[in-house]
Amino acid sequence: MSVDHAAEATFDGDGRPVPRVLLRENDDHRNAVDRDAAATGPSFEYERLRMFAANELSAWPAMPLLALVVCLALVNWAPIEQLGLWLAAVLMAKGIVLALCRQLENGPADADAWRGKLWAAEFLYGMTWAGLAFVDITSHHQAAYFLIFAAFVIVVASRMIFASTVMPLLYPGTIPLTAALVLRSALMGEMFYFSLAIVATAIHVYFILLARGLNATLLDMLSYRAQKDALIAELEQSRAVSEEARRRAENASMAKSRFLATMSHELRTPLNAILGFSEVMKDEVLGPHTTPTYRNYAADIYDSGQHLLHLINEILDLSRIEAGRYELNESRVPLAEVMEDCRRLMIMRAEEKGIDFVEDYDGMPEAIWADERAVRQICLNLLSNAIKFTPRGGTVTLRCSVNEGGEPFLSVSDDGPGIPEHEVPLVLRSFGQGAFARENAEGGSGLGLPIVKGLAELHDGRLELETREGQGTTAIVIFSWKRLIGRSNSEALESGEDSRLSKENAA
CATH class of the missing domain: 1.20.120 (Four Helix Bundle (Hemerythrin (Met), subunit A))
Structure with missing residues (x-):
């Protein structure tokens, strides 16, 4: 490292290194002189x-x-x-x-x-x-x-x-x-005419001095205009470079999404065959194995294949969302019923860790207008994360209601380690994982929350994380009030206000 700094340093006539601040000031001075010379x-x-x-x-x-x-x-x-x-x-x-x-x-x-x-x-x-x-x-x-x-x-x-x-x-x-x-x-040869000559000479000198002042002002004006034109040219060039970089980034993102979508689709075809044959071998459909270890190997192959298939499906969903190719099949979706179904699917995983579920569906409208498959995926991803990070004997809370703005929402809360504030943007990025997940080898691909965020935005909604380190995390998916079915917006607002007042009274 010392070699690199020595290579980059600049020295004066006495061999002393010149600070970089002075070098920048000298560069600025030279640029100003160049602009003045241009005028x-x-x-x-x-x-x-x-x-x-x-x-x-x-x-x-x-x-x-x-x-x-x-x-x-x-x-x-x-x-x-x-x-x-x-x-x-x-x-x-x-x-x-x-x-x-x-x-x-x-x-x-x-x-x-x-x-x-x-x-x-x-x-x-x-x-x-x-x-x-x-x-x-x-x-x-x-x-x-x-x-x-x-x-x-x-x-x-x-x-x-x-x-x-x-x-x-x-x-x-x-x-x-x-x-x-x-x-x-x-x-x-008369004094009167000599006086006129002296006055005329003095006026001429005065006018020349005045003209020099006007000329200096003009040069300053031209210099400032040259600087302005140079700045405008630099801004235009920077804007063009920025636009080109943005276009390339968008093209690269689209190419990445198309590549992931294509590869994920192509990988699922042979993987289904691997899963099918490994399941046959695991269940000994064609007869028992002479060596019991083979059955264990087949079970490991099947479990690994299932994990890989789940990962491929997540990548495929995320790439479709990013590429704008995820098509919503919207219909009437009873939000509370969907959350209850997802809870029943995850209950066995929760019981393995002794986790209890708490449900609160008060104030929830009849239904919302959404893609039921996407809503189920949102619920399952949030429940999976909550169960994963909730300690043994902990509690996961499910809630559906309408907020003060009349917007329907669902939320999943855990009493796990929480997420440090500086890591929240990280976990919302694709393949992003917090420090706790990496240190404790919790597994996962880091795609769950990005998929939830993308699906929420496709429904004109948003994902919000309320978390404090050591005090658990609450993931809230809020849908637009326009997607409410069964009640008007004013009724939804009243319901949200009543819910808020009841909580304040309880507190």
């Missing part, structure tokens, strides 16, 4: 370019309209020919940007190529707007320059909003405007 990878770069294009296309009339308003506002202070030429250049550059954005939505996902094209288009667009700063203004009217300053601030702000998804596209579209405004202000 800035090539596929997300292209997606951010598409977001930029979508922003441009969604608000395309705003900038041309602004250029037209500025042109009309400056018509009294600047030559109309220069303004017209400038407006045409701005509209042409904007048209190039919009055309590239439309192509980007349906074009190939080549982020580097599109980024280069859009960078050039943005630079051209910024240069055309920058040309407004060099239009001749008559009498150097300050109002005209302030209007140009305001227009430039609006354009820079809009570019900041649209290009914050891809920061490299922010600079070519905005730096030319601020640079042109600063240069023109310097050429004017």
Whole structure:
């Protein structure tokens, strides 16, 4: 075992073993870094370019309209020919940007190529707007320059909003405007224009910092979305694996049940011949044996064959129940009479251990609608278990009645060793046996209770075990109230309530 742990251990640079908790934390950190890197990878770069294009296309009339308003506002202070030429250049550059954005939505996902094209288009667009700063203004009217300053601030702000998804596209579209405004202000040589240049530069820096914050938020959003998509993909994959595992398990269970049903049927044919011939030899039908030991051998063969036949029948019944091939032949079944018949069949086995029967059939309705053979098998299996685990001189209690919910039920109680709580799920599984049965070699196949449970569920009922270690066990099979015959559900409810009240009074 030490070799296995050494093989699985991980060591640091100093040769010390690294705890597995730290290894898991490192793996989680690496996965987080990988997801964050994915948000800035090539596929997300292209997606951010598409977001930029979508922003441009969604608000395309705003900038041309602004250029037209500025042109009309400056018509009294600047030559109309220069303004017209400038407006045409701005509209042409904007048209190039919009055309590239439309192509980007349906074009190939080549982020580097599109980024280069859009960078050039943005630079051209910024240069055309920058040309407004060099239009001749008559009498150097300050109002005209302030209007140009305001227009430039609006354009820079809009570019900041649209290009914050891809920061490299922010600079070519905005730096030319601020640079042109600063240069023109310097050429004017007056304090007013120097002030405009300083304010324009400060606003530009502020907008860049704000755009960086928006870009960081966008990257976080894309990173979280990548994580969400990865988790959804993992969940879908896990669900597909789970569905496949469930399908295979169901197919395996069906195949097992069909195999058991087929093999059990095939085994019974030769076994009947073994039982028949061994019974003939045991009873010396064809004459006495010359050696008495042979008669004992034949009796052992017959008893073993009977045990094997009983086991095969149980396997066959359980496999039919699990495979959904157990067909109920339902009719009117007097539950109390069936329990009494089963008690008479088991009375000889009980007398061998000095076990007494106590019967309580008060409050039981006339009959229930069920498969009589299945009900008999339920009773016999429960009685067999109770007799098996009841000590010599003990008591087995049989009861039929209606519970508080108006449901008919039968129960078999013993005063044996009981079942530990953690073993209850085990004994309800096929071939499951508790520790007491294994340690004391009580025999049995571990199929009795699973068969009872399956037959009860076929009748829309259930099996309940009330047990405490060292204080005995009560097995209760409860049928649906819809299977009552002879009384209405309201009468059954009243009977169940009366029974409960009488017990409380007796207590």
